[in-house]
Amino acid sequence: MFSPYYFKGRRRGQDDPHDYCSMNVCLYGEERRWTMTERRAGAVSQDAAALKIGPSSIHWNADQSLTIQLDEIGTPIPQRVRGKIHLTPTFVNERSFTLDSQGRHRWRPIAPSARVEVELERPKIRWTGHAYFDRNWGDEPLEDAFVYWDWSRAGMGEESAILYNVDRRNDQPLSLALHFGADGTISEFEPPPNHRLPRTPIWRVARGSQADPGRPPRVVKTLEDTPFYSRSVISSQLLGRPVEAVHESLSLDRFRSGWVQHLLPYRMPRR
Template identity: 50%
Template sequence: MAPGGYAWWYVDALSDDGDSGLTLIAFVGSVFSPYYAWQRRRAPGGAADATDHCAINIALYGRGGKRWAMTERGRAALARDATTLRVGPSALRWRNGALEAEIDEVTVPIPSRVRGRLRVEPLAVMTQPYALDAGGVHHWQPIAPCARIDVEFEHPPHVWRGHAYVDHNRGDAPLERHFARWDWSRATLPGGDVVVLYDVERRDGTPLSLALRFDAAGRVAGFSPPPPAALPTTGWRIARGTRSDAGHPARVRATLEDTPFYARSLVEMRLHGEPATAVHESLSLDRFTAPIVQAMLPFRMPRRAR
C-alpha cells in the first residue's frame, strides 16, 4: 500500500424478514480518520503511514437495538496475513470458503459493548476490480455481491440470517483528492440477483456511472443506468440521489446514518421491472474536508494506540 493510501473491506446485510441489518467496515488507512488527515498534512508529500490508522466499524440496526462503534488504532494493534485481518480486539478471516468476523468494540459517546460474530457465505466470488478515477489510482472490487449471512451478537442481542454483500476498495491517494461526492447502492432483486449502482462525481469533471447486475453463479452484466431518481436531503442537508426504472420514483424507507458528510439509507426503488430495497450511501468529500467537520469527528471516532 502506498504511503497516504488506504484499503477497506465492506460487508452489509439485511435479515430475511427485513427487520434487522448491519454494516461492517475494516479499514487500513482509514479514509474517514481525522487523525490520518492531520498526519498526511504534516508528512512530507502527504506520505503518512496507512498502517498507523486502522479501524473496524460496526453498525447494527433493528429489533435488537441500534449500535455504532468505530475506534481507530495504531500500527501496534494491526496483524494481518493472507487470510486474516485483526485490528485490536476484532478480526476478520477467510476460512473454509467463508468470511468470518469476531467483533468486540465499544460505542461512543455513551459507552456500550458491541460483541458478537458473523459468517458470510459467498454464493460466488468475483475477482474483477473497477477503476473509479481516470488515472487508475482508486479501485473498487465487488468480492461477493450475492451471499448469505448468519449473525449472532450477544451485546446487543442480534441473532438472524439474511442476505449479504462484500466488497473491497483500495487507493494510493486520499479520496478527497480525486472525488467530490458519490452515491452508491446495492439491491437484491426478488429472484436473488444483485444490482449495484455507482454514480461518482470526479474532481476532473469526467463522468462515471456504473450499473451492474450479478447473479449467484458469478456472472456479471453491465446495463444502461436507469434514469436518475431524486431523494430528499438528510437532516444534515447531505444530497442523496439514486436511479430507478422510468416512471417509478424512489423512496427513502429509513435513514440509518445521518452525519455531516455521509448518509446511509434504505431506499425502495424499481429495477428491471422488479421492486427492490437497496442499501444506499451518499458521501460528500467536500463536507468531510471542512475544518468544522474534521474537528467534530474525534467525538464519534476516538483513537487508541492498541
Template identity: 45%
Template sequence: MSDDGRHALTLIALLGSVFSPYYAAARSRGLGMGEPLDHCAMNVALYGPRASHWALTERRRTAVTRSPSALQIGPSAMRWESDDLLVSFDETTSPFPSLLPTRLRGQVRLIPHSAPPAPVRLDAAGRHLWTPIAPIARAEVTLSHPELRFSGSAYLDANAGDEPLEDAFTGWSWARATTGEGHRHPHASAAHDEVAVSYQVERRDGSRLRIARTFDRRGDERELGAHALRPFGRTGWGLSRSIAVDPGTSPHLVRTLEDTPFYARSLASATLGGRQATVVHEQLSLERFQCSWVRFLIPFRMRRAT
C-alpha cells in the same frame, strides 16, 4: 440485512481510516502520506427497530496483524474459513450520541453465493480500485452484546487507493438493490439469484463514472437495462440522495441509517427491472468532508486508542 427487515449490520475494516482527522493531521504536518497502519479501525454499525449502535476505535500498527487469509485489528478480526468469511468483533460504542458507551460483541459468518468480478478503476489514473468481492451472499449474525441472532442477505466488497479520497473525488453515491425473494425464504441456503449495484462517482477533474450493473450467482455481470437517476430526499444535513431506478418510477425512503454532515447510509424501496427492490444506499460528499467544521465534529463519533 435480516430477512424480516428489522435489523442490519455493517462491518468495515479500515487499513488507513480514510475519514480520520488524525490521519489527515499526520499528512498536513509534512509527514508525507502518513503511515496508514497507524490509523486502522474495525467499524461496526448495528441497526435495529428501536435503537442503533456505532463503534469505531482507531488503533496503531502495534494492534494490527495481517496474513493472506486473516486480518486482526485490536480485539476484532476477519479470516477466511474455506470459502466463508468469519468476522468476530468486540468493540466499544462511540461516546456520541449516547454518553454511556456500551459493548458491541459478536460474530458474523458471510457465505458468498457469487464469484468475484474483476476490479473496477474508479479514477482515470487507476489509483483507486473497487472490487465487488461477493455481490450476492448470506450472513449469519450472532451477537452476545446485545444478545441477538439473525440471518439475511449480505454483500462484500473492497476499496483500495494510493492517495486520499478527496484528492481524486468530490463525492459518490453507491447502491445495492435486492428483490423480495430473500424475504420469502428465511433459510440460510436461500439467496438472491441476482442483485443490481450502481456506483455514481464524481471525480475531482470534473469527469464522472456511471456504473449500473446486475450480478448473478455465476459471477456474470451485465449492464442494467434502461434506468434513470431519481432523488429520494435530502438528509437532515442537506445531502441529496439519488438511486438508479426504472424510468417513470420513483424511489422511496424507508429509513435513514446514518446521517452525518458528509456521509449518509439509507434504506430505500425502488423499482428495478419491473420488480420491487430493497435498496441499501450510501451518499458521500468529500467537499463537505474537507470543511474544517466537519473534521472538528468527527472525533465525537470515534475513539482513538492510546
C-alpha cells in the same frame, strides 16, 4: 479512509495507513450502537487470510466463507459490541472496477450476494439474512479525486444489482450499472436516469439514485445521517423489477471541511 487523524497525519507526512485502523460496526433498531475506535500499528496484524485490529478480527476460511470476531466499545455511549458474524458468499467475484481515469481508485464487489449469520453476545442478537461484501482501495485520498458519490445495492432473489454514480473532481462523471446473476455472471446495463432524493433530515446531505424511467425511488428509512455521509433503505425499480436497496451517499467536500473534521473525533476515539 474517513479518519480525522489520518487526514491530519497525511499533511504532516505521517501517512502509514497501518497507524490509523479501526473496526466499524453499525447496529440499527432497538439495540442501536456504533463503534469505530482507531488503533495504532502496534495493535494491527495482517496476513494473506486475516486482519486483526485490537481485540477484533476478520479472516477467510478454507471454504471461502468469512468470519468476523468483534469485541468493541460503542461511541459516544460506551456500550459493548461482542460476538461473531459469519458470511458465506453465493460466489466470489474476481473483477475490479476503476473509479477514476488515472487508475488510482478501485472497487471490487467481492460477494455481491451472500448469506450472513449474526451471533452477538452483547447486545444479545441473533439473526440470518442476505449480505453483501466489497472493498475499496486507492493510491490517494478520496477527497482529492471525488466531489460526491452515491451507491446502492439491491437484492433480486438470488441475483443482485449495483449502481455506482461518481462525481469526479477533475473529470467527467462516472456511472456504473451492474447486474450479477446467481451463477456469478456480470452484465453491465445502461445506467438509468438519476433522480433526486430528499436531503437527510438532520445534516441535509444531498442524496440521489438511479431508477427506471418514470419510476423515481423513494426513501424508506434513513439509517445514518452524518455531516458528510448517509446510509438509507430505498424502494426503487430496476430492470423492470421492484426492488428494495441499501443506498449510500457521500459528500467529500463536506468531509474535507474544517468543521466536519473537528466533529469526527467525537464518533471516532483513538487509542
